[in-house]
Amino acid sequence: MKSFLHVQDIGPLEAALAEAADVKRNPFAWKSLGKNKTIILIFFNSSLRTRLSSQKAALNLGMDPIVLNVNGDSWKLETEMGVVMDGDKPEHLREAIPVIGSYCDIIGVRSFAGLKDRDFDYNETIINQFIEYSGKPVISLESGTVHPCQAFADLITIREHSTKKRPKVVMTWAPHPRALPHAVPNSFAEWMNAADVDFVITHPRGYELAPEFVGEAEVEYDQMKAFEGADFIYAKNWSSYTSYGQILSDDRSWTVSSRQMAVTDNAFFMHCLPVRRNMIVTDEVIDSPRSLVIPEAANRVVSAQVVMKRMLEEL
Ligand code: CP
Numbered sequence: 001m002k003s004f005l006h007v008q009d010i011g012p013l014e015a016a017l018a019e020a021a022d023v024k025r026n027p028f029a030w031k032s033l034g035k036n037k038t039i040i041l042i043f044f045n046s047s048l049r050t051r052l053s054s055q056k057a058a059l060n061l062g063m064d065p066i067v068l069n070v071n072g073d074s075w076k077l078e079t080e081m082g083v084v085m086d087g088d089k090p091e092h093l094r095e096a097i098p099v100i101g102s103y104c105d106i107i108g109v110r111s112f113a114g115l116k117d118r119d120f121d122y123n124e125t126i127i128n129q130f131i132e133y134s135g136k137p138v139i140s141l142e143s144g145t146v147h148p149c150q151a152f153a154d155l156i157t158i159r160e161h162s163t164k165k166r167p168k169v170v171m172t173w174a175p176h177p178r179a180l181p182h183a184v185p186n187s188f189a190e191w192m193n194a195a196d197v198d199f200v201i202t203h204p205r206g207y208e209l210a211p212e213f214v215g216e217a218e219v220e221y222d223q224m225k226a227f228e229g230a231d232f233i234y235a236k237n238w239s240s241y242t243s244y245g246q247i248l249s250d251d252r253s254w255t256v257s258s259r260q261m262a263v264t265d266n267a268f269f270m271h272c273l274p275v276r277r278n279m280i281v282t283d284e285v286i287d288s289p290r291s292l293v294i295p296e297a298a299n300r301v302v303s304a305q306v307v308m309k310r311m312l313e314e315l
Helices: 013-025 049-060 093-102 118-122 125-134 148-161 183-194 223-227 293-313
Strands: 038-043 064-069 106-110 138-140 168-173 198-202 218-220 232-236 268-270
Touching (some): 183 232
Parallel strands (some): 232 268
């Protein structure tokens, strides 16, 4: 695997899920695979789960992880080509990336969508420069349009908790005070469309995701109708794709509460975290025994470890 951004990069899902189960059962079985190998994890944005789970996954595989916080620890990096660098960014990605590549064997990059320029974000302008100029395998740790390590962990969690061959999975928009990127809902949609689930997306009008990520999913604008008979509720806020980066609604009736959960088939509640309580979901739902937010976050180590393991095996 030369890069990990999309569900196709992991190959057949059943094999990936079986490998995830192996890794979870025996996380240290491949400790020698990463001996004398280094992964550099570059963060242009904040993180708790991705930073720690990626480091833990690397350590489980015997690798040495190095974390670089751009804008904190390093020079500020210019990301656009052709600009006159007379501002506050003294180094360009064009030099920084091959330098970073010369120090490691695998690179992970977190670079959120700026939500200003849809083409810049949707062309994956930053991570694609890492892929082009580093000469090393590159993992998206949430980039302009995708968060594949999260979606893989979500699928692992659904598989672990599903009692049905083809569960109904509903991804619902929920209100949030700030404009958020599309990477989590895009990837979740992409992975659910590839998985053996009955997938429904529900959101207010104006929050349609990019068509290439919606794929064949059912879109239902009535949240209560979407929740009927659901086995898994996946809540997330995102900003508008069509009115790019805008907040179009703060309708609190979309906050996931026991009112909506009552029409599900005793559904599990999921969210990638961090979550704003009583905006996205009520305390009652997130604190209930049907909430999977902690096991879902724990599976971030597993998904990252499978991806890194595959990359190490191909070095
Ligand atoms: N879910 C997730 O990616 O969390 P962090 O932003 O804390 O890494």
